[in-house]
Amino acid sequence: MESIYEELIAFHGHSCPGLAIGYRMSNAALNFLSDSRAEDEEIVAIVENKACGVDALQYLTGCTFGKGNLLFKDYGKHVFTLFNRKTGKGVRVVYNYQNVPENIRGDRDKYIDWLLTAPEEEVVSLKEVQIDEPETAKIIKTVQCEFCGEGVMETRTREIGGKRVCIPCAEKHGT
Numbered sequence: 001m002e003s004i005y006e007e008l009i010a011f012h013g014h015s016c017p018g019l020a021i022g023y024r025m026s027n028a029a030l031n032f033l034s035d036s037r038a039e040d041e042e043i044v045a046i047v048e049n050k051a052c053g054v055d056a057l058q059y060l061t062g063c064t065f066g067k068g069n070l071l072f073k074d075y076g077k078h079v080f081t082l083f084n085r086k087t088g089k090g091v092r093v094v095y096n097y098q099n100v101p102e103n104i105r106g107d108r109d110k111y112i113d114w115l116l117t118a119p120e121e122e123v124v125s126l127k128e129v130q131i132d133e134p135e136t137a138k139i140i141k142t143v144q145c146e147f148c149g150e151g152v153m154e155t156r157t158r159e160i161g162g163k164r165v166c167i168p169c170a171e172k173h174g175t
Contacts, residue, residue: 004023004060005020005023005116007059008023008055008056008059008060011055011059012052012055012056012059015112016052016108016112017052017108017111017112017115018051018052018053019052019053019055019056020056020112020115020116021052021053021056021078021095021115021123022051022052022053022054022055022056022057022080023053023056023060023115023116024095024115024116024120024123024124025053025056025057025078025080025093025095025124026053026056026057026060026061026080026093027060028093028120028123028124028126029045029061029080029082029091029093029126030060030061030082032091032093032126032128033082033084033087033089033091037060037061037062038061038062038063038067038069039062040067040069041067041068041069041085041136042084042085042086043061043062043063043069043082043083043084043085044063044069044070044071044082044083044085044133044134045057045061045063045069045070045071045080045081045082045083046071046072046073046080046081046082046083046131046134047070047071047072047073047079047080048073048074048075048076048077048078048079048080049074049075049076049077049078049079050072050074051078053078053080053095054070057070057080058070061082063082068136068138069134071134077094078094078095078097079092079093079094079095080092080093081093081129081131083131083133083134085133088133089128090128090129090130090131091126091127091128091129092126092127092129093124093125093126094124094125094127095123095124096122096123096124096125099118099122099123100114101114140153140154140155141153141154142154143157143164145157145164145165145166145169146163146164146165147160147163147165147166147169147173148165148166148168148169150166152166152167158170160173160174
């Protein structure tokens with residue numbers, strides 16, 4: 001555990017409670033699914049926050065925005081749902097914030113230590129779930145914004161005065 005967490009710190013930039021939470025959540029999910037890191041899109045992760053723990057999830061599971069197997073829902077919750085395309089099995093992992101002992105909540109180092117060493121059932125709850133299989137990543141044609149000249153996914157353009165433009169230019173020029 002120590003060497004993997006050290007690798008996570010190097011990837012993320014520092015140790016913090018959020019990284020430790022993501023570490024425990026991701027490991028629990030992978031163990032539940034009886035799987036290892038995704039090389040391509042075998043595993044899909046749906047995260048419900050954009051906090052430090054998502055870096056742990058990306059590093060440990062291989063789910064990334066770039067591969068299209070990391071989906072974000074801005075709910076502000078320490079919840080990850082992982083789905084294995086090969087087996088059709090899914091798991092929802094919830095961080096049990098209510099179980100953190102009161103006497104360590106204000107001590108960052110003790111909090112991190114508790115997160116890394118407490119029994120899994122104290123730190124996270126797991127529930128098998130059935131979800132609709134998310135679509136695989138699609139490669140979308142790149143076109144040139146007729147205002148700024150930058151490349152943009154064709155599906156993310158808007159039309160202004162008969163010109164195909166990127167969203168920032170559309171917002172800047174009034175649509």
